[in-house]
Amino acid sequence: MSAAMAGAVDLSALKNKADNASRPPAANGPADDAAATGTPAVIDVTEATFQAEVVDRSMQVPVVVDLWAEWCGPCKQLSPVLERLAQESGGTWVLAKVDVDANPRIAQLFQVQSIPTVIAIAGGQPVEAFAGAQPEPQIRQWITALLDALREQLPGIQAAEQAAGAAEVEEEPEDPRFTAAEEALDNGDFAAAETAYRQILEAEPNNEQAQAALAQVRFSARAENADPAAIERADAAPDDLDAQLAASDAELATQQVEAAFDRLVRTVKRTSGDDRNRVRQHLIDMFELFPDGDPRVTNARRALASALF
Known part of the structure; x- marks a missing residue:
């Protein structure tokens, strides 16, 4: 970047x-x-x-x-x-x-x-x-x-x-679980970082810090391999679910936030059952990347609710 x-x-x-x-x-x-x-x-x-x-x-x-x-x-x-x-x-x-x-x-x-x-x-x-x-x-x-x-x-x-x-000598030691995850992240080892955060959540399912970090790691891993050409392929194949998910990642990685959200909301409208749940979860995971109150997320949540109900 x-x-x-x-x-x-x-x-x-x-x-x-x-x-x-x-x-x-x-x-x-x-x-x-x-x-x-x-x-x-x-x-x-x-x-x-x-x-x-x-x-x-x-x-x-x-x-x-x-x-x-x-x-x-x-x-x-x-x-x-x-x-x-x-x-x-x-x-x-x-x-x-x-x-x-x-x-x-x-x-x-x-x-x-x-x-x-x-x-x-x-x-x-x-x-x-x-x-x-x-x-x-x-x-x-x-x-x-x-x-x-x-x-x-x-x-x-x-x-x-x-x-x-x-100063750290006098402070309480950091949580070694988070330290291991952050070191893996600093080294660009997204798989190891994800595993570390998953282990924290297995022990503490409501740990908000680990939840937010896991969402960031998952997207960073996808964004690293995001292909801008995926957007064109998805536009040509609106019923290809994998193509739509890949295109939304590519759009988000290039700061086309509203476009990524809109694409997934449209895909939710066209799908049902397990496919719909998969797209919905992908979109919700994206929401977790943004701070509370981001107007783009607020608008997309409303659009998602309308698409689901």
Whole structure:
């Protein structure tokens, strides 16, 4: 889902405006402040603060820039995931949120074509990016790969990891069942991760964390092999159940959320018995990938109820 940023981007384009902005004097740079006072994991950034909060800070740890807007539906799906992961990061990276409507020059600087767009800044330059909302497991893998690639270059990553490790000594140990599942997921072993989460649910059928994680793992495994051509094949064979399920996965993997939901609702209307139950369950599993209250899920649930009854 990620792509390296090609070529250099002159992030100093915003520096003059930042230099003219009033901000409290600091004895240390941003990274030193982070170590001394505990920089927030999530920062709202403007054109005036971009130089200090993003460019300067990226000399110590990666800064992941989330370009969003209030009117952007997918942003409301992606941003909470990024915020939660940043809070869990222990300071190994920082999330910088940029409202593109209020700060258009930043979006112009990166030549952003659509939002949400997420750009990782390291050493004062963009190094990785992706566009569109993504499933949480894929975002975790993206961040893990980013940290692995930059650990030797940015001293703040190891410093934060060492500090977090010292703190964990005093904390209660993590649930080893979830640790095993997350390690498998970080390694891209979806089958092992699914097995681990299944074992948790066998012992605790109502474990909501394991239920949500299992839904994410199952979709990530399917999305990895999703074939965009499946959509065309399914359109040509509306009665082919397997084709419709594969096409819905391909649509969801490419952020065509409403199209994926609509396809499965239409398929529910055309089927009955075990086939209908299979499609219904596939759609319900997809709903589990989205946060509570997502309007696309709400609308699709209504459409599904109408199709069933």
